[in-house]
Amino acid sequence: MQNPVYNSYVKLLAFDLLSLTQTPSSSSSSVSEPTFSRRGIPLSRAETLGTVTLRDHKPHKFLRFLIDDGTASVPCILWLNHMTSPYLARRRRPDDLRLIADSSARFAAEVRVGVVARVRGRIGCYNGKVQLTVSDVVVERDPNAEILHWLDCINLARNCYNVLPGLGPGPDPGLPPSSTRKENLAE
């Protein structure tokens, strides 16, 4: 059966994202990337939201930062080497690279310690630990954004990611699988 969430940015709480199962790639390619799965369901992209608590900026190379959502901290890497990478120069048109480089530079300027950021990216690993390779960043101004993200993650896990037919073992035991956010909050 086709996996409907494989190419989606799945919303996961940080502790959930960091506990994904990593499987070494079976690809014959010399550079093998592991694959990631949650309850047996392969995933490639994720969205996280939280407070930026650490920032390591190497101009024209990369920006690494941590997103703390209160359950754990997700390491993220935003590449800033689009205009200097021979690898990318062979694979992308210069105009495209310029656009990507400009947006990455804008994201890097917005990611400051203390802001709340919504980060989407490709799931990868560094030193054996899950890491997000950043696709885009939005800084959240709404003070309730983190709360709503927690509720989205819980709702999606219970009612979507855990119950994909034929792929997962089912919902969390002891929890109402189809309960709504409002019902849950009323408990």
Add this chain to the structure above:
Amino acid sequence: MAQFEIKSGALVTLQELNHSSPFFKQGASLRVTGKLQEYTLETAIATIVDGSDFLKVNTEHLRDLTFKVGSIYQFIGELQIRSENNEGVLQARVGRNVDGIDLNLYHQSLLLLRQFQANHLNNPAS
């Protein structure tokens, strides 16, 4: 690339930060939220309250944050327990103004989040 780790600030309410709480530990990384009751410029100590509970926060490492009594702030940092009086002071490394936050929703969602996390950890990914 160098080691890149820092502990996540556990979500706690000020009500939970009593001396018998499992969160009340030397060096514990915490995230707290409360209304600013008092701020002393000379010491950079902020006092936040939530109902009848309060916590002192050392803000000396925070930049670009202005303090306004009556506003709501959220801090992430490490708890330092002073041996002379067993008082906990949070050494903040991150802080922000969260005026407009729905504290009732925050507290309810926090309970739901803990319930979800506990269930998830008891039934890990297979």
